Amino acid sequence: MSPPLSDEQAAKVERHTDLVRKIARQVARKVAVMSVDELESVGNEALVRSAMRYDPSSRASFATYAHYRVRGAMIDAVRKRTPGRRKQQRALQRLATTQALLSQAAEDQDARRASGHRQTLEQRVETARELVRRAALAVRLSEPDGRLVERAVADEPDPEQLLLDADARSRLWALVDELEPQQHQLIKAIYIHGRTMKELAVELDTSIATISRRHAKILDRLTKRARAQDWSPARP
Known part of the structure; x- marks a missing residue:
């Protein structure tokens, strides 16, 4: 069993539940094999793990850090739900790689801001x-x-x-x-x-x-x- 969240970690989770819902809707529109509710469930678990693992001294904001991991968890869940489907796998691959680029760009932007x-x-x-x-x-x-x-x-x-x-x-x-x-x-x-x-x-x-x-x-x-x-x- 995972250790309980600290008050600060729990606050981070509560402030970013809308982020999970937004990402779930985006993924559901792209790959319609899981419902928004199912994707939200996966995303909320990833959000909690993100809050537990996030290093406050990191140059990337928590929103950036969590966004990448929440969406990545949803894509992994969809991938497991659709084994062997070539077209679906390509759609997932596009989601994963373009999301990685967006997340990296956001982290780079956060780093530039942090450095002034x-x-x-x-x-x-x-x-x-x-x-x-x-x-x-x-x-x-x-x-x-x-x-x-x-x-x-x-x-x-x-x-x-x-x-x-x-x-x-x-x-x-x-x-x-x-x-x-x-x-x-x-x-x-x-x-x-x-x-x-x-x-x-x-x-x-x-x-x-x-x-x-x-x-x-x-x-x-x-x-x-x-x-x-x-x-x-x-x-x-």
Whole structure:
């Protein structure tokens, strides 16, 4: 049995129950295999664990810390509920990877604020554009390997997939092949083998946050290389 929450931890949980409800509704709209109530139940458990584990000296706010873990717990629950469903698994993968990028961006913003750094309006706009580019690239990577596009479409027609540019996808995977071995392995583990960041963190004996940071840095590197070649997975 877990130890009881302190008064401060209990207050954090109470102040962030609306956050759990909001995330549950967002996830339910994306992947309709669990009800909002079921997702809220999972999220509330994750919120309590977050309150117990949060380090107040951390540069990230509790809201940022809890948001990542609550949504991650919901995605894990949906993943367990839908084993072997290829399309559903890709949707979950997109949720997980784009959520990791959003959480990392929020933590970076919290760190900048804590250090007293203030961005100009132009810098904030460019930061938002870079986040959109990374998220678009993550979606592109979560689709079947560009070298197998025609077969994948024939096997499982998907209107969203048909809208994606097969040529750009192939170029993207060519850039992935040029990555350093460890970076290449991380991208393949997530986007080809369907490994979660939690699973990779356990396997590599590190934290989910570390895997998330590595993932974000690799996507940043890929987007910059794509732009240097005068193409991009998405327009900002």
